[in-house]
Amino acid sequence: MPDSLLTDSWTLQDGISMTVLQNPLRTRILVTGVGKKFYVPPHWHAAHDEIHIVIKGRAIVTQDGVRQIVGPEDGACLTRRGVIHSLEGFPGEELILEETATAPEDTEQKIFFFRNMGAPGMLRSPLGIMQVLYYGDTYPKFPTGLRWLERLVIVALGGWVAPFFGYQLPDKRLRLDPSRFPRDKKD
CATH class of the missing domain: 2.60.120.10 (Jelly Rolls)
Structure with missing residues (x-):
């Protein structure tokens, strides 16, 4: 592959x-x-x-x-x-x-998102996927339809739990978009 x-x-x-x-x-x-x-x-x-x-x-x-x-x-x-x-x-x-x-800079980030998702073994790693979703501005739709919960799950699993267990993005050019989280708040 x-x-x-x-x-x-x-x-x-x-x-x-x-x-x-x-x-x-x-x-x-x-x-x-x-x-x-x-x-x-x-x-x-x-x-x-x-x-x-x-x-x-x-x-x-x-x-x-x-x-x-x-x-x-x-x-x-x-x-x-x-x-x-x-x-x-x-x-x-x-x-x-x-x-x-x-926006061209968003297209570039989408490519880094797909590169990370396509990295060997990534699609078999739930915490790895959550980390790519976190950095890639992607939130799954849950049956509850509660956006705050969808965002919380990705931030918690992809932003906190995955790094705690040593997960790292294969391609670190994928970066967190600061517009998603205001500067006065930490994720």
Whole structure:
């Protein structure tokens, strides 16, 4: 498996790979349709907006509970910060999906986020995942729908517990966005 920290293309799981593209800077997810279905669970971001573009195939994009099927003819799909969203492909179908943020520095951080998630063994490490979510401005949606609880769990597990047990980000260029936590508060 190529190391996501050293190359611009790596395998996330069987049949799903990610590539960093330039001019403009963005990530491309290639789903071959073989192996597990592509699925990104419901989550939200406190400090950045995302743009998804389906280059080939179809994806189901769910934003705040509204599901829509998006294809190449639909153009850019904008997800504003704070909107709970998920992405999924169709079983057995090829999908090429590109992702950026609305600000170039946020896109760079998203790439560092994906590099950390793609690091060998990371997806099998719950505390490692929590640490990447913490630094990557990503909060899972819980059934309770309580944003303060979703944020607290990520801060506690990713910001405090994971480092206590010696977890460190594989790619330390992923940094905590100070706009998520005011300076007069400590996380």
